[in-house]
Amino acid sequence: MSIFSQRPALRWAVPGVAAVTFVGGGALVSTISANADAGLPPRTAAQLLVDVQQARLDGLSGTVVQRSDLGIPALPGTGGQGSADLASMVSGTHTLRVWYAGPDKARLALLGELGESDVILNGTDLWTWSSRDNTATHRTLSKDASAHKAPDATDIPKTPQQAADKALAALDPTTSVTTSGTATVAGRSAYELLLAPKDSRSLISQVRIAVDGVKHVPLRVQVFAKGAADPAFEVGFTAVDFSRPDAAQFAFNPPPGAKVTDATASTTEKMGMAQPNPDAATKATPANRPKVVGTGWTTVVVAKAPAGSTAKLDQGQLGALLKALPKVSGSWGSGRLLAGKLFSVVLTDDGRVAAGAVTPQVLYAALAAK
Known part of the structure; x- marks a missing residue:
């Protein structure tokens, strides 16, 4: 299925010529092609955007490293680097394992020094698990809810796809889109898309998205602050396999002795995770x-x-x-x-x-x- 099937706002029309008109206006898209120095044929920014939009992803698994250096004080209760707490991802370096086999089968495991935390979506069953505390929480989602991303402890993107979706959703007349050559990510050749704000008042200098040269899905996203040579935020694969994971990866059985909570509607509301009132x-x-x-x-x-x-x-x-x-x-x-x-x-x-x-x-x- 298309990785953008759940994201109609990210669809745009791309003429096969010099300029591209996006939803709501004209983000500047350079016609300069990415160099073929990684064994890839040249592609313009417009062509790469079409590639990403039309990508089909049946499954993948891999290891992701996320780094955050946002320049803010350490927040109480976030654990910091090496923690298996999902909230700790606002700072430091963290390693995750991810598995994906469709919009209703996904698993993310944050690996810490003393344990791991997992979020597992299998159909309408959503599990969160902490090995450190030996606790698990189960929620039964509605069919509509299971089609959306699972809730988590922080809005920091945890995979290159999540980070790229946020960046691409920002495309509008205030954005310049170019290519910056090619790169090698997780041993795979990739093109690099470069998004940059036209307004100098933004603290963001540029967003670099490495797009797999064959599968056309994001392998790495880097966000640079003004005047900085290193990214303030980065999330990317260090290893990736595009074969569909076995169904057993998404079947969670709490280990013996685990404290299991079934989050009913009332407990969900108490946790501040109730569905928003449309009115x-x-x-x-x-x-x-x-x-x-x-x-x-x-x-x-x-x-x-x-x-x-x-x-x-x-x-x-x-x-x-x-x-x-x-x-x-x-x-x-x-x-x-x-x-x-x-x-x-x-x-x-x-x-x-x-x-x-x-x-x-x-x-x-x-x-x-x-």
Whole structure:
């Protein structure tokens, strides 16, 4: 099946000439071809985008290494490098094993120094497993829910495909798309697509996507901050096999002595993972509805923190971390600034949060906008 069958927003029309018109506008696509220095025939950026869109993937398995150097303080409770906690992937280097045999059969295992954590999707059965705690949680998904990606502890992409989907979804008139030659990833020859924001206010310099020269699926994604020679975020295969994994890889049986929780609707709600109410957006008032300022790579989201959340943030290790952040102020008010390599976040004293892949000055302007 097409890897984009569940992602209609990523479809675009590509004329076989110099320019490409994307959904909503005209992202600049260079006609310069990727060099054939890895034994691959030359391909233009437009041709590579069509290749990725039309790729068919029946199955794969492999080892993935993810590295994050976002330039932010260590977050309490995330475990850090070498941890098998999925939330730890916001920083450090982590190794994962992945298996895929269709949209309803997927498995991801985060390998830590003292154990591993697994997320296994098999039809409508979703299991999460921690070997360190010897605990497992089972959820039964609806047929519609099982067609979407499984929930996880963090929104950090865990595979090259997830990272590429996020990058390709951002294609619009604010993006320049070119090729940058070829590369070898996991022992396979690959083309490299280069996505770059046209707006200099973005903290992101470029996103490099290595596309397999035969299978046309992403093998590696690297995100570079402005002025940096090394990626601030990288996820890529170190070994990959495109044969379909055996069905046994997706059959999970809790080991003897494991504590198993069956997450019913009530327990799911208690964990904060309840399905969103489709009517919530219509009931939201202008005062509490998130405001979006800007477009493309310089989009800023300004939202009102949920009632009572500010007091909770002031407690414990997280509270100490927030209080250590530098104070900032302006015509928009005052607050604390979290400035990373790829994004900035301002938490205001009056309970607002502004975030984006932009400089702090862009956040201040968004907070001041009426």
